[in-house]
Amino acid sequence: MDVPAPLVRGAALLRCPVCSAPLELHERSLVCDQRHTYDISRHGHVTLARAPAPGDDAAMVAARAAVFDAGHYAPLTAALARAATSAASDGDAATATDDETLEGGAAAGGDAAGGGEAARGDAATATGDEAQAGEAAAAGDVPQPGEATASRDEARSGQAGAGDDAARPDEATASGDAARPGQAAAGGAAAGPGAASVVLDIGAGTGHHLAGVLEARPGALGIALDTSRPALRLAARAHPDIAAVVGDVWEALPLQDGVVDLALVVFAPRNGGEIARVLRPGGTALVVIPTPEHLAELAHLHAVQVDPEKPERLERTLGAHLQHTGTEAVRWTMQLSQQDVEHVIRMSPAGAHRGEAEAHAATVTGSVELRTYRSPDVGGGG
Numbered sequence: 001m002d003v004p005a006p007l008v009r010g011a012a013l014l015r016c017p018v019c020s021a022p023l024e025l026h027e028r029s030l031v032c033d034q035r036h037t038y039d040i041s042r043h044g045h046v047t048l049a050r051a052p053a054p055g056d057d058a059a060m061v062a063a064r065a066a067v068f069d070a071g072h073y074a075p076l077t078a079a080l081a082r083a084a085t086s087a088a089s090d091g092d093a094a095t096a097t098d099d100e101t102l103e104g105g106a107a108a109g110g111d112a113a114g115g116g117e118a119a120r121g122d123a124a125t126a127t128g129d130e131a132q133a134g135e136a137a138a139a140g141d142v143p144q145p146g147e148a149t150a151s152r153d154e155a156r157s158g159q160a161g162a163g164d165d166a167a168r169p170d171e172a173t174a175s176g177d178a179a180r181p182g183q184a185a186a187g188g189a190a191a192g193p194g195a196a197s198v199v200l201d202i203g204a205g206t207g208h209h210l211a212g213v214l215e216a217r218p219g220a221l222g223i224a225l226d227t228s229r230p231a232l233r234l235a236a237r238a239h240p241d242i243a244a245v246v247g248d249v250w251e252a253l254p255l256q257d258g259v260v261d262l263a264l265v266v267f268a269p270r271n272g273g274e275i276a277r278v279l280r281p282g283g284t285a286l287v288v289i290p291t292p293e294h295l296a297e298l299a300h301l302h303a304v305q306v307d308p309e310k311p312e313r314l315e316r317t318l319g320a321h322l323q324h325t326g327t328e329a330v331r332w333t334m335q336l337s338q339q340d341v342e343h344v345i346r347m348s349p350a351g352a353h354r355g356e357a358e359a360h361a362a363t364v365t366g367s368v369e370l371r372t373y374r375s376p377d378v379g380g381g382g
């Protein structure tokens with residue numbers, strides 16, 4: 001079986017999780033100069049972590065995929081795509097050529113990607129920081145280290161078995177030539193905003209949001225990073241430009257310094273220092289966290305404790321490394337069937353705390369903050 005084309009493109013951006021040396025593609029393996037070797041699975045992903053936590057199990061991943069397939073989170077995907085386009089425009093405005101972008105050319109500061117942008121579609125958007133107070137239920141979000149949630153340990157348990165084969169129609173044969181990071185990313189097709197850029201989705205899950213963002217940034221290379229192999233099997237097939245990498249946020253990310261133009265963290269763990277390290281100078285991070293209203297109508301169906309200090313933790317985690325440049329409040333309404341309700345509960349850590357109450361069809365609120373952070377233009381991302 002051939003090596004998936006995005007892994008061919010992205011190989012030179014990755015680094016060894018043991019010794020941090022660059023990796024090169026040799027046949028179906030990534031190898032560093034110390035001969036640490038990482039085989040590409042038949043499902044299309046490669047494991048670049050020393051001891052990755054299991055991440056979401058197959059049942060959680062299947063529930064998440066069903067919710068996305070039904071379109072219930074489409075307004076959030078659309079908001080991310082708009083913010084990604086805005087971030088690309090800012091970068092292009094300050095950069096003469098794709099090569100300079102990939103070499104870490106400066107991006108325009110100031111404007112928040114997505115912040116202040118009017119809502120389209122059925123996502124009702126209010127700008128400003130008014131939604132930042134008191135984040136609620138972890139229904140949807142992954143607890144961060146030290147958070148007072150009941151679900152953290154259980155959320156890590158249990159990974160499920162084999163899925164289907166992830167062979168792709170667009171797979172390319174591996175070449176022995178390892179391009180430098182910029183060249184690897186530049187292997188894509190199109191011109192226009194975001195061409196030849198690198199989008200890293202940290203805790204990408206099924207790759208659904210990343211695929212939506214890549215549609216808005218033609219030619220970009222997407223890297224879906226997660227500890228969940230069942231999730232990455234789907235991510236590897238979610239879009240022709242997604243490279244799927246098993247990596248753990250709480251280890252050093254298996255990417256070289258400054259090679260990422262745009263990082264996404266959607267309901268997933270956040271390691272500020274590592275995000276800053278892998279972002280290029282002037283690069284952008286889009287971070288999504290739930291507000292207290294998110295899925296509030298379903299709170300009676302589970303028992304997940306709330307960490308009232310979550311927003312402050314986010315600021316401590318990311319604010320120490322990146323500049324917070326804007327917040328967009330994204331709200332939408334979901335008409336959920338009884339089965340949809342079960343899926344929405346089961347796809348998150350709240351599912352481990354599903355109570356006895358019977359689920360019913362319901363009109364449910366989606367409500368998140370989409371926060372934009374910038375890596376400093378000068379002096380690196382650390």
Ligand SMILES: C[S@@+](CC[C@H](N)C(=O)[O-])C[C@H]1O[C@@H](n2cnc3c(N)ncnc32)[C@H](O)[C@@H]1O
Nearest residue numbers: 055056203204205226227228248249266267268
């Ligand atoms: C709530 S899901 C969100 C998935 C995706 N971002 C989305 O919005 O659909 C959280 C994801 O983070 C992953 N995850 C949990 N702990 C992780 C870790 N330490 N490193 C990388 N991924 C992790 C889970 O496997 C899961 O896919």
